[in-house]
Amino acid sequence: MTTDAPAANAESADAEGLLGAPTPDDWKLEPEQHATRLDPKAAALKRVLEHSLIQAIMRRYDRYDEDAGIHQTVYKKYGGREIYLAATAAILGGVVLVMNDAQNAPPAYDYFRTGLLLVQLVCAAGVVGMKYLLQASKPFQAWQKSRSKAETARIELFETACGLERDWQEEQQAGDYPLLPLQLEYFIRYQLMVQLVYYDKRGKQHQAASKRYIGFGAIVTFIAAIAAGLGGLALEFIDTVSVASIAAMAAPVLLGMQTSLSRLNQDERNAARYEITHAHLEKLRGRISDIRKAAADGDAATVHAFIRDVDQVISVEHSEWISQPAEEDMAEVREQ
Numbered sequence: 001m002t003t004d005a006p007a008a009n010a011e012s013a014d015a016e017g018l019l020g021a022p023t024p025d026d027w028k029l030e031p032e033q034h035a036t037r038l039d040p041k042a043a044a045l046k047r048v049l050e051h052s053l054i055q056a057i058m059r060r061y062d063r064y065d066e067d068a069g070i071h072q073t074v075y076k077k078y079g080g081r082e083i084y085l086a087a088t089a090a091i092l093g094g095v096v097l098v099m100n101d102a103q104n105a106p107p108a109y110d111y112f113r114t115g116l117l118l119v120q121l122v123c124a125a126g127v128v129g130m131k132y133l134l135q136a137s138k139p140f141q142a143w144q145k146s147r148s149k150a151e152t153a154r155i156e157l158f159e160t161a162c163g164l165e166r167d168w169q170e171e172q173q174a175g176d177y178p179l180l181p182l183q184l185e186y187f188i189r190y191q192l193m194v195q196l197v198y199y200d201k202r203g204k205q206h207q208a209a210s211k212r213y214i215g216f217g218a219i220v221t222f223i224a225a226i227a228a229g230l231g232g233l234a235l236e237f238i239d240t241v242s243v244a245s246i247a248a249m250a251a252p253v254l255l256g257m258q259t260s261l262s263r264l265n266q267d268e269r270n271a272a273r274y275e276i277t278h279a280h281l282e283k284l285r286g287r288i289s290d291i292r293k294a295a296a297d298g299d300a301a302t303v304h305a306f307i308r309d310v311d312q313v314i315s316v317e318h319s320e321w322i323s324q325p326a327e328e329d330m331a332e333v334r335e336q
Contacts, residue, residue: 015181015295018042019189027194029065029154031058031161034190045182047171048161057157064150068143075139079264082130087257089123091250092116144321151318155311158191164304181295184303188288192310196281199317203274210267213258270321277317284310 020037031049038046048054099113134140159165162183172179262268287306294302 015042015177015185015292016188018045018177018182019185022189022193026190027198029058029061029157029190031055031157034186041177042182044168044172044176044179045186048168048179048183049186051171053166054157054161057153057160061150061153061157064146064153068146068150071139071143071146074137075134075143076264078130078133078137078139080261082127082134083257083260083264085123085126085130087253089120089127090253092120092123094250094253096120148318151314154191155315158187159307159311162187162304162307163300164307178296178298180298180300180303181292184291184295184307187307187310192281192285195310195314196278196285199274199278199281203271203278206265206267206271206274209265210262210271213262213267216255216258273317273320277313280313281310284313 018039018041019034020039023037025033031054035046035049038049096113096116099109099116156165163180168179168183284306291303291306294306
């Protein structure tokens with residue numbers, strides 16, 4: 001056993017090199033492109049990736065992935081507009097109330113206040129319209145459904161190509177490099193490593209966005225406190241009191257708007273979930289050396305178990321997102 005280990009590890013290292021140098025496009029699920037990057041020695045894996053079964057799975061993934069992107073864009077567009085319009089209507093309403101207290105105002109003042117009322121009415125109508133579009137088209141549910149189908153196809157792609165769902169031994173020909181180590185390296189590069197980068201990068205982006213909302217909230221709260229203090233000044237400072245009243249009224253509206261936007265983008269929730277998933281994947285990544293040895297030794301059971309473990313971690317994270325009630329975040333937004 002001691003004398004066989006170096007040879008096995010060398011074979012695993014060779015298999016990694018036969019997939020071609022990593023590129024910035026590794027995240028793209030394009031098996032036909034993956035196949036073109038392979039060394040000629042990896043002919044067995046190339047035949048697998050070019051098989052009609054794998055291509056059919058890939059086409060299914062592409063279709064659902066595109067649909068998910070469209071529904072996500074629609075959901076965030078309608079939801080974002082609803083939030084901005086509601087905040088604008090609330091602020092305009094407060095401004096009009098403050099303006100009602102003005103004494104001996106010129107006619108132009110009344111015209112301006114009437115104009116603001118009309119704009120507030122349009123914004124309020126826009127909120128109703130966005131709510132109707134969200135409820136009628138149900139983009140959040142459509143996004144969840146398409147994303148679920150896309151992620152199912154992604155896992156099916158790798159588990160099929162790597163031999164968990166189908167035995168590809170007929171693709172192995174005399175003189176070919178062993179298929180199992182190639183399948184493992186393909187999975188590590190285009191599934192495990194891609195997901196590690198995704199959860200790390202997107203998790204940090206969500207975390208940064210969540211912190212920005214918190215910072216904005218601190219600033220708005222500070223302004224509201226100052227405005228409330230100014231509102232208690234002597235009545236002869238009528239202009240200062242008016243500005244302070246508007247600021248005190250607008251501050252909680254802006255704070256609620258930022259909170260609603262954060263919920264719409266699921267920043268806090270995704271940041272926590274992605275961090276946990278990344279940690280689990282990193283732990284599995286630490287087993288790669290042993291799994292590569294198993295692949296070089298032809299131990300398909302161990303390799304397939306490792307692939308299932310990685311896919312299970314990814315599936316759990318996705319299931320947690322799918323399990324949340326449809327439009328849960330927008331329901332919370334409407335309570336603001």
